[in-house]
Amino acid sequence: MKIVDVRATPVAVPFVAPLRWSLGVCTHAVRTVIEVETDDGIIGVGETSGADAAAAVDAHVAPLLRGQHPMLTTRILQALGAGLNLPYTLPQSVFAAVEMACLDAVGRSFGVPVHSLLGGSVRDAIDVCAIVYYRHAAGATTDEVLDEEALCERVGDLAAATGAPVLKLHGGVRPPREELHLLSLLQERTPGARWRLDPNGAWAVATAREVARSLPETRVDIEYLEDPVAHLEGMAQVRRDSPVPLATNMCVTGFADLAPGIRLGSVDVVLADVHYWGGLRANQRMIAVCDAFQLGVGLHGHAELGVSLAAMVHLAAASPSMTYAIDVQRFDLAGDIVQETLPITEGRLAVPSAPGLGVELDHDAVERAHRRYLEQPTGDRIEDPRPASWGVTIPVY
Missing domain, CATH: 3.30.390.10 (Enolase-like, N-terminal domain)
Structure with missing residues (x-):
């Protein structure tokens, strides 16, 4: 061969x-x-x-x-x-x-x-975190984004359709106080769901510390705050007095970041990624380091099409310590490149049993x-x- x-x-x-x-x-x-x-x-x-x-x-x-x-x-x-x-x-x-x-x-x-080639699956299905963005109305200019009521309505429909147990808001778009208020409204539309807030490193350290301390006041069930600032030292400063865990897919993105991130105490959860860590087995090596230092492990997703989504599921299936729901953004896509995208049922993706990744290109x-x-x-x-x-x-x- x-x-x-x-x-x-x-x-x-x-x-x-x-x-x-x-x-x-x-x-x-x-x-x-x-x-x-x-x-x-x-x-x-x-x-x-x-x-x-x-x-x-x-x-x-x-x-x-x-x-x-x-x-x-x-x-x-x-x-x-x-x-x-x-x-x-x-x-x-x-x-x-x-x-x-x-x-x-x-x-x-x-x-x-593929999960058999990674050591074998330890679970039959993977919990999904549905990613939520501010967005413009279809065909609109970039002068306005979807208003709060329309966003809340969309999130309610998304939660009902997918059953996702966790949702993540990509923030850092509007002033933090407005986004904390929006989170409260979103929690009301998704009773029983947990939330993640990810401003993609948009905040200054002082702002991030204030937001972290304010999160319990929102009465939102926050699983973690992701990348409130864009550098390891700032993340460490925020984490020192944050009442919620901090996660990252921007500050720890390669093996060179792991040692300083661990030494500084910058994060509680490191997010794997099937692309920028260099492959599925490289992610497994990264996860082994996190296990040694008792760090949580999740799985970052961004605009993944059907092939990458399948690879994410195989990695999560073969990673015992990846207990956080994996990020999934497919809900915003107007199409795909595979014949059948893996279905989400009751907030979970079934682990494929077909040979290879289990998807076919269209x-x-x-x-x-x-x-x-x-x-x-x-x-x-x-x-x-x-x-x-x-x-x-x-x-x-």
């Missing part, structure tokens, strides 16, 4: 409506789909964030993969890291997509699901998404922190 071809396709899938967060406006989920084909006709698929991976795969990765056995992912990733005569280092997201596609191919060849949908990417290749966001009419020009309070 040898790899004979590698294909990388940048795609863009639109959101139902533009999403606003602390760093701008997102209009599309922009991803790279990777297909690894073997000499016995098996095709393994991977997906990663952004579109930059496509050019790197075509120019530098594909030649190194041809002739390799897809099972030998350690050797493949080592070759990618050390065998490239490049003036830059390949992003970890490229490693992640390559490994994902190789594991999918191996699973299909052996007739086993090649017509991939082609449509690729054409859409070519029509607007600038990416998935407009860097416009806030409309000028709000009278605020920087995302820090």
